[in-house]
Amino acid sequence: MELLNDMALFVEVVKAKGFRSAAEALGMPNSTLSRRISGLEKAIGLRLLHRTTRRIELTEAGQIYFERCKRIVDEARLAHEQLGEMLAQPSGVLRASLPVDFAVTYLAPLIAEFAELYPGITFDFDLTPRRVDLVSEPFDVAIRIGELADSQLIARPLASLTPYVYASPVYLKRCGVPGEPEALARHECLGILRAGAWHLSDGQRSATVPVAGRFNLNSVGMIRRLATLDRGVILMPEEIVADEVASGRLQRILPDWYGTPTNVYAITETRLLPAKTQRFIEFLRERLARRA
The missing domain is CATH 3.40.190.10 (Periplasmic binding protein-like II)
Structure with a gap:
């Protein structure tokens, strides 16, 4: 990669017909550019430029090397542009x-x-x-x-x-609407893998409520479905139950309280x-x- 960069610098020096003009165009010190080209000459073992106080001239080897470098640099730039287009539209x-x-x-x-x-x-x-x-x-x-x-x-x-507490209207009509988190201990709560307790907060207070029910599952979809079938209360992110809430099959209860974010x-x-x-x-x- 460093060799390719030095080749590109050499091409710019030849195009600008001097180190100073090329250095200004490239935004780098003239001394650094001159040192990089000298290093390139040493690396390939060829004298590429005749340097005078007023201008530079290509040697015979330099002319051949310039034509090849220009072709390589142009191909590299084209490949870079094509890569950028490919990244913009990945496949x-x-x-x-x-x-x-x-x-x-x-x-x-x-x-x-x-x-x-x-x-x-x-x-x-x-x-x-x-x-x-x-x-x-x-x-x-x-x-x-x-x-x-x-x-x-x-x-x-x-x-x-962030999970919130939900239940179906039919379940709440049959079992009552809990007014405080502690009341959940008296309700059928649908939990994942026997959670045992729900940790709730309203931003200022916190409550750890022991929960139990007839159903313990490892499927979020099944828990959500059983809740819509009036089987109990669930603690679930609103993103998961958005459709059920929108259709009225579930409603949020204890609106000030929420579970531990996931x-x-x-x-x-x-x-x-x-x-x-x-x-x-x-x-x-x-x-x-x-x-x-």
Whole structure:
């Protein structure tokens, strides 16, 4: 790379017909430019320029070298421009692992917008509950919610989701509307993997409420569905239940209280990402921050 840079400097000196004019155009000290060209001559073992106090002249070898350097530098600049165009419109298959309910409920319209922006990208999504192995499996990125296990993977924060308390109108009519967090202990609460307690806050006070119910599941979608079927109270980010709230199948209760925020991450195996993956992560971060 340094040799190519020195070749480009040599071309500029010849075009400017002198070190001073070239140095001014390049925005670098005249002495530095002269030293770089002298170093180039030593590196290739050829005298390229005759230097006088008033001007420079190409040697015979310098003329041949200049023509070849100009062709190489021009080709390199063209390749750089083409690379920039390719990065501006990345292409290829984007393989991503996504959390099922969050992807279907919340990410789907964002992914549709991203696909519209980058028509050269095709998509291969895995929405199974399993945690894919980014090292041994051919995934570009995984979107994950919640605490991450210690690993050598690269985690880029995308957003923070705050959970609120919801129940169906029918359930609330049958069992009553809790007025304080402590009242949840007397309700059917639908939890993930036997959470045991919900930690709530209103910004000034906090409450740890023991919760129990007939259902304990490891599926956010199933918990949400059971809540719409009047089976109990849930603590869930509003992004996950937005459709149910909009349709009236669920309503928010204890409106001043919220649970512990949960982080959303983009996980990759390396920091050196292809353009398609970089654009996808940047797009999600920008859109999720806008909705926060």
